[in-house]
Amino acid sequence: MSDLTKLTLKTALDGLASKSFSSVELTKAHVEAVESARVLNAFVLETPEQAIDMAKASDARRASGSAGPLDGAPLGIKDLFCTKGIRSTAGSKIIGKFIPTYESTITANLWRDGAVMLGKLNMDEFAMGSSNETSAWGPVVNPWRTRGGNAKLTPGGSSGGSASAVAAELCLGATATDTGGSIRQPASFTGTVGIKPTYGRCSRWGVVAFASSLDQAGPMARTVEDAAILLTSMAGHDPKDSTSLAVETPDFASFVGKSVKGLRIGVPKEYRVDNMPAEIDALWEQGIAWLKDAGCEIVEVSLPHTKYALPAYYIVAPAEASSNLARYDGMRYGLRVEGANLTDTYEKSRAEGFGAEVKRRIMIGAYVLSAGYYDAYYVKALKVRRRIADDFDQAFEKVDALLTPTAPSAAFSLGDRSDDPVAMYLNDIFTVTVNLAGLPGMSVPAGLDATGLPLGLQLIGRALDEGTLFSLGGALEKAADFRAKPQKWW
Amino acid sequence: MTIDVATVRKVARLARIAQPEETLEKLAGELNGIMSWIEQLNEVDTDGVEPMTSAVHMPAPMRDDVVTEGGDPEVVLSNAPKRAGNFFVVPKVVE
Numbered sequence: 001m002s003d004l005t006k007l008t009l010k011t012a013l014d015g016l017a018s019k020s021f022s023s024v025e026l027t028k029a030h031v032e033a034v035e036s037a038r039v040l041n042a043f044v045l046e047t048p049e050q051a052i053d054m055a056k057a058s059d060a061r062r063a064s065g066s067a068g069p070l071d072g073a074p075l076g077i078k079d080l081f082c083t084k085g086i087r088s089t090a091g092s093k094i095i096g097k098f099i100p101t102y103e104s105t106i107t108a109n110l111w112r113d114g115a116v117m118l119g120k121l122n123m124d125e126f127a128m129g130s131s132n133e134t135s136a137w138g139p140v141v142n143p144w145r146t147r148g149g150n151a152k153l154t155p156g157g158s159s160g161g162s163a164s165a166v167a168a169e170l171c172l173g174a175t176a177t178d179t180g181g182s183i184r185q186p187a188s189f190t191g192t193v194g195i196k197p198t199y200g201r202c203s204r205w206g207v208v209a210f211a212s213s214l215d216q217a218g219p220m221a222r223t224v225e226d227a228a229i230l231l232t233s234m235a236g237h238d239p240k241d242s243t244s245l246a247v248e249t250p251d252f253a254s255f256v257g258k259s260v261k262g263l264r265i266g267v268p269k270e271y272r273v274d275n276m277p278a279e280i281d282a283l284w285e286q287g288i289a290w291l292k293d294a295g296c297e298i299v300e301v302s303l304p305h306t307k308y309a310l311p312a313y314y315i316v317a318p319a320e321a322s323s324n325l326a327r328y329d330g331m332r333y334g335l336r337v338e339g340a341n342l343t344d345t346y347e348k349s350r351a352e353g354f355g356a357e358v359k360r361r362i363m364i365g366a367y368v369l370s371a372g373y374y375d376a377y378y379v380k381a382l383k384v385r386r387r388i389a390d391d392f393d394q395a396f397e398k399v400d401a402l403l404t405p406t407a408p409s410a411a412f413s414l415g416d417r418s419d420d421p422v423a424m425y426l427n428d429i430f431t432v433t434v435n436l437a438g439l440p441g442m443s444v445p446a447g448l449d450a451t452g453l454p455l456g457l458q459l460i461g462r463a464l465d466e467g468t469l470f471s472l473g474g475a476l477e478k479a480a481d482f483r484a485k486p487q488k489w490w
Numbered sequence: 491m492t493i494d495v496a497t498v499r500k501v502a503r504l505a506r507i508a509q510p511e512e513t514l515e516k517l518a519g520e521l522n523g524i525m526s527w528i529e530q531l532n533e534v535d536t537d538g539v540e541p542m543t544s545a546v547h548m549p550a551p552m553r554d555d556v557v558t559e560g561g562d563p564e565v566v567l568s569n570a571p572k573r574a575g576n577f578f579v580v581p582k583v584v585e
Contacts, residue, residue, distance in 0.1 A: 101565045199545040213545055239553065243546050311528040322505060329506070331580050333569035342581040343506070351508035359507055363517070364524060366505040367493070377528070382541030384534050389542060421520060422527050438545025463547075 023072025071114025094353025104206025121161030132160030147452035156186030181431030188406035188456030199438035200245035203238035261295030266399035290479035315381035322365025
């Protein structure tokens with residue numbers, strides 16, 4: 001395999017700019033890497049011909065002096081993003097043959113800036129899962145293994161394909177989405193960087209909806225700087241998404257490498273949960289020490305409603321999902337299973353098209369929204385959500401950002417937690433609060449556990465203050481000097 | 491609050507998902523497990539708290555009431571499970 005897949009996005013863009021290699025060469029190297037890594041099941045659709053065509057067009061643009069900020073860089077696209085003329089399935093059988101007739105705003109922004117698409121990435125069905133095991137296309141395998149072990153591990157979810165592809169050097173970066181932790185937890189499990197920006201920073205238009213008040217897209221990459229470069233292209237106001245914020249997109253990469261001296265970092269005491277592995281606690285302490293060394297002031301803060309975030313999420317998200325997924329009725333697009341009458345056709349189509357976890361969540365949603373339970377569950381959860389957001393507001397009066405672990409464990413074996421929904425939901429215990437409050441959160445690889453698996457630390461910022469997160473993420477990355485890579489076995 | 495088989499049957503109907511009778515009991519168990527874990531929300535004092543319905547601090551924007559795109563039935567129908575001419579074919583709704 002060519003060394004061109006070992007480059008970071010930044011060094012690849014520099015190499016393209018200095019004509020050290022062409023986008024066609026760079027893209028071919030990645031197409032080959034994708035083809036040789038099918039055992040990971042990271043891609044659900046490879047688009048090599050399109051990739052080479054896009055690379056040729058990029059080389060032509062560069063020759064004529066009109067190259068964009070991402071020109072010629074091969075990326076992977078989570079299958080939740082609609083791509084015009086290219087099958088987009090959201091990991092579900094119910095739209096398993098869906099060919100969008102439009103392009104999502106985020107992918108359109110990436111193509112505007114010159115990026116090349118390698119294909120569509122596997123994911124949990126409708127982004128509902130934390131291990132990629134709910135995908136209709138089968139689970140993704142993490143390129144990481146325990147030292148000396150050969151058990152297949154989950155890359156996390158729902159953006160498992162994105163995480164696995166970036167970690168295995170199949171693409172220079174990937175799009176992902178995060179409703180409760182689906183960018184940050186997989187980033188932690190695969191030693192990659194992932195940021196969920198402020199709600200409203202990235203347009204949701206053309207992204208298959210799961211829970212609209214929580215869904216937010218973001219990038220996954222191998223370095224903090226690469227994530228910053230990608231987010232700068234992805235973000236921006238979009239009139240086609242009514243919750244898209246009409247704010248300027250800063251050059252996020254300019255924040256990476258900035259001094260973090262004098263920043264106040266909050267350490268929320270409620271994130272010290274029972275049964276957390278001692279290694280994760282120790283890594284958190286290490287992260288605190290690194291930021292202290294970089295000149296930050298550490299402040300203990302309290303987010304008293306933290307433990308209620310997951311239960312509130314498992315009312316709000318399924319309620320929104322049950323409404324959003326009502327559109328899959330087999331009438332205008334998607335799977336139709338003919339029944340005896342209209343209702344029977346609906347019921348059969350949805351029973352056949354949705355997987356078990358999606359059905360479970362739709363039913364929870366229908367239950368908490370049904371007559372007699374709406375106030376007791378749904379409205380109650382929205383009030384708790386407000387309490388959680390208020391906790392953050394109060395903390396951010398005292399601090400500039402928060403530092404926490406990203407996930408309560410390292411990557412686990414495929415099949416390990418698939419029998420117990422609540423045990424699976426607990427993966428998102430440290431990430432879900434951020435979605436409820438609409439804040440930006442980033443996971444940065446910080447170390448390895450005793451078995452050699454990567455662990456991440458999470459930074460949480462004020463709304464629209466991703467810049468500070470990129471500065472802090474850069475400082476953590478530098479201090480951690482995380483260079484470990486998965487040993488190639490695929 | 492416990493969810494019995496009758497409730498699961500009703501919710502499955504509301505959600506328009508066919509659930510075979512023999513799966514209802516297991517589903518009731520799963521949903522009960524999830525809902526009893528959620529019950530802890532009752533510990534939170536939410537008196538006088540305004541429900542949070544949006545994560546963005548801005549009023550909903552208004553747009554001009556004009557047609558922006560359309561007039562292309564081929565595009566609209568391109569993923570139709572069943573079509574006839576420029577129409578979707580759906581099961582009979584009115585007897």
